Amino acid sequence: MADGNITKDVMYDAVAPDDFESMLELDRYNARSTAFDKIISATHDHFWDPLDPKYIDFSEPWDMETQALLPDDQVMALGVPYVLDHLEKTGQKVKFINEMVLWNFSSILHGEQGALNLSASLCHVLKDQGAQEYAANQTREEARHVTAFAKYVKARWGRPRPCGATLQQLLVDIIGAPEVYKKIIGM
Numbered sequence: 001m002a003d004g005n006i007t008k009d010v011m012y013d014a015v016a017p018d019d020f021e022s023m024l025e026l027d028r029y030n031a032r033s034t035a036f037d038k039i040i041s042a043t044h045d046h047f048w049d050p051l052d053p054k055y056i057d058f059s060e061p062w063d064m065e066t067q068a069l070l071p072d073d074q075v076m077a078l079g080v081p082y083v084l085d086h087l088e089k090t091g092q093k094v095k096f097i098n099e100m101v102l103w104n105f106s107s108i109l110h111g112e113q114g115a116l117n118l119s120a121s122l123c124h125v126l127k128d129q130g131a132q133e134y135a136a137n138q139t140r141e142e143a144r145h146v147t148a149f150a151k152y153v154k155a156r157w158g159r160p161r162p163c164g165a166t167l168q169q170l171l172v173d174i175i176g177a178p179e180v181y182k183k184i185i186g187m
């Protein structure tokens with residue numbers, strides 16, 4: 001169904017976040033969309049466990065004082081000769097790179113937490129069971145991402161850096177938004 005501006009599919013039908021009564025409508029149970037079934041099943045084929053060292057071994061040693069986590073050419077600031085020169089002369093290059101990586105990984109960690117809460121919030125508003133199962137499944141996947149990034153940050157630095165104000169406001173807005181399109185685009 002199209003209204004001239006947007007295409008609307010019944011699987012994106014949504015209710016208000018506090019309207020649980022609508023979930024109990026009897027006709028809803030027999031009207032489950034199968035649009036997401038392949039993606040949901042694929043989770044089992046691509047399963048991974050951040051708590052199992054066979055997937056990621058967080059105990060692998062790394063000397064944060066002497067080993068840079070990224071090569072120079074992947075750190076944009078080091079493309080400025082003055083910066084590179086100064087850091088090499090003062091022996092601070094490794095420290096600088098690893099601190100930049102901490103800020104990046106902290107942002108990713110906060111973003112993964114946002115994705116977890118956003119996916120969970122989609123479960124409350126999506127009306128179609130298939131879409132809801134997809135969101136629940138995605139919530140589980142994002143929870144694994146949070147676990148993995150939190151464990152990595154803990155292993156290398158001990159503690160993440162705070163979420164930037166702009167990212168934080170975006171996450172707060174889309175997680176709290178009652179409109180399903182804002183959540184989906186946000187995700």
Ligand SMILES: [Fe+2]
Binds near residue numbers: 112115141142145
């Ligand atoms: Fe994620």
